[in-house]
Amino acid sequence: MNLALASETPVALRRDPALHFNAFLLNVDFASAGEEWSAIGGGNSLPDAIAAARDALPAGLDWELVRWNHLYGD
Numbered sequence: 001m002n003l004a005l006a007s008e009t010p011v012a013l014r015r016d017p018a019l020h021f022n023a024f025l026l027n028v029d030f031a032s033a034g035e036e037w038s039a040i041g042g043g044n045s046l047p048d049a050i051a052a053a054r055d056a057l058p059a060g061l062d063w064e065l066v067r068w069n070h071l072y073g074d
Contacts, residue, residue, distance in 0.1 A: 025072035028053035032061040040071070 025042045026049045041053025050068065057063050 024049040024070070026050065026053060026068045027071055028068040029066040030054070030057060030063040031066050032063045035061065036066070037063065042072075 023044050024046055025040065026046075027038060027040055028050055030037050030039070030053075037057055039053040039056040041049045041051065041056065043049035043052050050065065053068075054063065054065075
């Protein structure tokens with residue numbers, strides 16, 4: 001370990017990360033043509049979080065929502 005790094009004062013956060021955190025964070029499962037895929041999505045609403053997870057899916061298949069689990073939020 002570099003001792004110079006260990007003794008430096010931490011840099012203060014420039015913004016509060018909690019203010020930019022999505023209200024919903026989901027693990028979403030999708031299925032298409034015998035394939036299954038899981039993706040994580042976040043958003044300010046449940047539909048936004050599911051849409052964000054859908055954006056992470058491989059292209060070229062018609063993915064159907066199977067289930068989701070809350071990782072954070074209501």
